[in-house]
Amino acid sequence: IAGITQAPTSQILAAGRRMTLRCTQDMRHNAMYWYRQDLGLGLRLIHYSNTAGTTGKGEVPDGYSVSRANTDDFPLTLASAVPSQTSVYFCASSDKGGTGELFFGEGSRLTVL
Amino acid sequence: RKEVEQDPGPFNVPEGATVAFNCTYSNSASQSFFWYRQDCRKEPKLLMSVYSSGNEDGRFTAQLNRASQYISLLIRDSKLSDSATYLCVVNINTGGFKTIFGAGTRLFVKA
Numbered sequence: 001i002a003g004i005t006q007a008p009t010s011q012i013l014a015a016g017r018r019m020t021l022r023c024t025q026d027m028r029h030n031a032m033y034w035y036r037q038d039l040g041l042g043l044r045l046i047h048y049s050n051t052a053g054t055t056g057k058g059e060v061p062d063g064y065s066v067s068r069a070n071t072d073d074f075p076l077t078l079a080s081a082v083p084s085q086t087s088v089y090f091c092a093s094s095d096k097g098g099t100g101e102l103f104f105g106e107g108s109r110l111t112v113l
Numbered sequence: 114r115k116e117v118e119q120d121p122g123p124f125n126v127p128e129g130a131t132v133a134f135n136c137t138y139s140n141s142a143s144q145s146f147f148w149y150r151q152d153c154r155k156e157p158k159l160l161m162s163v164y165s166s167g168n169e170d171g172r173f174t175a176q177l178n179r180a181s182q183y184i185s186l187l188i189r190d191s192k193l194s195d196s197a198t199y200l201c202v203v204n205i206n207t208g209g210f211k212t213i214f215g216a217g218t219r220l221f222v223k224a
Contacts, residue, residue, distance in 0.1 A: 044214075107154075107156055
């Protein structure tokens with residue numbers, strides 16, 4: 001069982017470029033999340049989706065967009081990357097909304113120059 | 114003030130030692146609590162949930178003190194493989210649920 005798959009695992013990107021981080025899960029979880037993790041800070045929620053067809057803003061949504069066309073996929077797009085978006089991005093899913101265990105992908109390390 | 118605060122450490126302990134981490138939370142609407150473990154350059158993984166009555170899983174014991182708004186994690190007989198960052202996680206009921214992660218406490222267990 002793959003669980004959650006993220007791609008790419010690592011990317012260097014020029015500022016101003018558009019970038020989509022992919023996330024796919026095979027656990028049929030309703031809820032999916034995108035977090036960023038920066039040194040000295042906890043994981044911060046960017047966007048979430050409680051079920052296919054719905055999305056919501058997290059703590060740090062500016063500069064990011066998401067879509068949830070189906071249960072399995074939850075891509076995160078940076079429309080015009082800026083250096084402050086250099087971070088490690090984790091996709092996660094849960095079968096109990098906000099109350100249960102979060103299952104994380106292996107992360108995508110993004111550097112914006 | 115951060116909603117979830119942890120001592121970042123690092124805690125450097127010898128093998129076999131007992132080590133304890135605390136985590137404080139500020140929102141009284143916090144309803145469920147967890148400890149996650151994160152290895153270097155890896156994703157976080159659930160270590161254990163924290164129940165009001167306290168719970169134990171092998172060498173790991175988690176406690177919740179709602180009155181003082183903190184949770185703790187005790188690791189007995191530390192192993193080299195326990196070296197990791199331990200994340201305190203709190204779910205807050207704000208109508209919907211909001212999950213807040215602490216910044217983590219780093220543990221190094223040395224031979």
